[in-house]
Amino acid sequence: xxxxxxxxxxxxxxxxxxxxxxxxxxxxxxxxxxxxxxxxxxxxxxxxxxxxxxxxxxxxxxxxxxxxxxxxxxxxxxxxxxxxxxxxxxxxxxxxxxxxxxxxxxxxxxxxxxxxxxxxxxxxxxxxxxx
Numbered sequence: 001x002x003x004x005x006x007x008x009x010x011x012x013x014x015x016x017x018x019x020x021x022x023x024x025x026x027x028x029x030x031x032x033x034x035x036x037x038x039x040x041x042x043x044x045x046x047x048x049x050x051x052x053x054x055x056x057x058x059x060x061x062x063x064x065x066x067x068x069x070x071x072x073x074x075x076x077x078x079x080x081x082x083x084x085x086x087x088x089x090x091x092x093x094x095x096x097x098x099x100x101x102x103x104x105x106x107x108x109x110x111x112x113x114x115x116x117x118x119x120x121x122x123x124x125x126x127x128x129x130x131x
Contacts, residue, residue: 048124077106
């Protein structure tokens, strides 16, 4: 989808439209605005990664590892879903305000996740494109 839209309308429009579709597919009406923004930011990060590397394999691995580590590794919620499995690495119990811990959405609902994703986007934009 990203490459087809980019060919017709340009890269920026392709990233925005692809990110909006990803956000819509992961939308939870109970989610906070931070969570929704982070889903969009992750999608933009994924698009930038795919553009820089020329394929989706790396970002697919990153996304799968992220979900597995949060749910199975640390026993945390992923996209507001609880996997109901015991943590394999260490059970983390978030303590603090929701805007820092993510509350019921898990770390993906935190402002800290927003900062990490924004740094990731900047890194991908500054990273040289693979040939």
